[in-house]
Amino acid sequence: MRIALVSRRYPPLIGGAEKVLSYLAPALADLGHEVAVLTARPPGPDVPGVEPVPTRAGSCTVRRLATSRLRFVGTWRYMNNLRERLEADPPDLAYVSMLKHDAYVAVEVGRRLGFPVVLRPEGAGATGDLSWQSWGNFGRKIGERTKQADAIVAISKAVEDELRDAGYDRSKIHRLPNGVPVPEPSWRRRDGWRDAPRAAFVGRLAPEKGLDTLIEAWPIVRRSFPAAHLTIYGEGPEGPTLGAGVGKLGLGDAITFAGPTVDPTAALRDADLFVLPSREEGMSVALLEAMALGIPVVASSIPGNRRVVSDFKDGRLAPVDDPEGLARVVVEQWTEFDRAFHMSRAARKKVEGSYSVSTMARQHDGLFRSLASARGG
Incomplete structure (x- = not known):
């Protein structure tokens, strides 16, 4: 199949959604598809307009469409260029990240030219796609259009519930979780780590990530481990x-x-613990990446995290918005480090079986082929 994967943001821009799509695109190509990633071109002379992505089979190309630094002008220009590209070279199927402006364009062109369009909300809650449709510019109009898509991928139960509550056709909603690579070799504990243990957070520095709670917890952690260090990436x-x-x-x-x-x-690999203190998550890519590597994890006990972490089996869950509770669980992971290590091995096996990028690609492949077959493709 010729698949257009549409996302306004794409690496080198960094975020959970962008990383998942950058994993999925070549994985779909490895299944024999011809994948064209259509995205906005970020400013900077070093970003090429067209860039081939290495694959083992099929093909994958990133095509960056012209936009503008001006907020509304940039959106209009990107939408216009996306429409022209889809019209000039119609795919067999379009897969669109987020229920926003590019989804509006893709659904309209797909209905007119006859190719199926699959949409992918990237989050739930106050910062999610459906929340944006309630207050964003033209959000309600875009919402009505996105309900006309051929299928919707829900990466978590929270996203699925919001789609149903918003009136999306339940028969069009498909639960397909995120997937990440499983790196080799797996994480290994450092010699002498107890003298100065290291924790790490990877993600966006935004209110929903709960980093204020983690920072307030750190003086409490240092009562037990005085040289404990936290590195925040993002x-x-x-x-x-x-x-x-x-x-x-x-x-x-x-x-x-x-x-x-x-x-x-x-x-x-340089840390001794991954900590995710989020208040809201759909399905955290950073958490899956940490589990895939096999580093011990502590995550807040919210629905999105409980979906992938079973407490005391493949990681630890900590109370939400509770610095003392979070600190206690961090300290327990380091105090009982052999137990934490065994949980980290179980987490890696869980990702290998259910949340690897190859599993995600096969699940998407099945959905895409069924939609193309229904259209007579």
């Missing part, structure tokens, strides 16, 4: 506020803001 709107909080608590020597990383696996 960028986002909460960066200055979080930095100020670290300063007020006098934790400048204990917490480092390392900025975004294009290689979270390498970053986590």
Whole structure:
């Protein structure tokens, strides 16, 4: 099949959704498909307009469409260029990230030219796609259009529930979880780690990630492990506020803001624990990547995290918005490190079996082929 994978944001821009799509595109090509990633071209002379992606079979090409730095002008220009591209070279199927402007364009062109369109909401809750449709510019109009898609992929139960509550056709909703690569070799504990244990967070610096709770928990962690260090990888709107909080608590020597990383696996190999204190998650890519690597994890006990982490089986779950509770679980993971290590091996096996990128690609392949067959493709 000729598949157009549409996402306004794509690497080198970094985020959970962008990473999942960058994993999925070549994996679909490896199944024999011809994949064209259509995305907005970020500013900068070093970003090519067309870029082939290495694959073992099929083909995968990233095509970056012209846009603008101006907010509304950029959206209009991207939508117009996306429409022209889909019209000039119609795919057998379009798969679109987020229920926003590019989904609006793809559904309209797909209905007119006869190719199926599959949409993929990237989140739930206050920061999710359906919430945006309630307040974003033209959000309600876009919402009515996206309900006309041929299928909707729900990455979590929370996303699925929101789609149903918003009136999306239940027969069109398909639960397909995220998938990540399973790196080799797996994570290994460092010699002498107890003298100065290291924890890491990878993700967006945004309110829903609960990093304020993690920072407030760190002085409590250091009562048990005085040299414990936390490295926060990522960028986002909460960066200055979080930095100020670290300063007020006098934790400048204990917490480092390392900025975004294009290689979270390498970053986590230098750590002794991955911590995700989120208040909201659909299905965290960073959490899956940590589990796939096999590093011990602590995650907040919210529905999206409980979907992949079973407490005391393949990781630990901590209370939400509770610095003392979070600190207690972090300390327990390091105090009972042999137990944490065994849980991390179980987590890696879980990802290999249910959340690997190859599993995700096969599940999408089955859905895409069934839709194309129904259209007579």
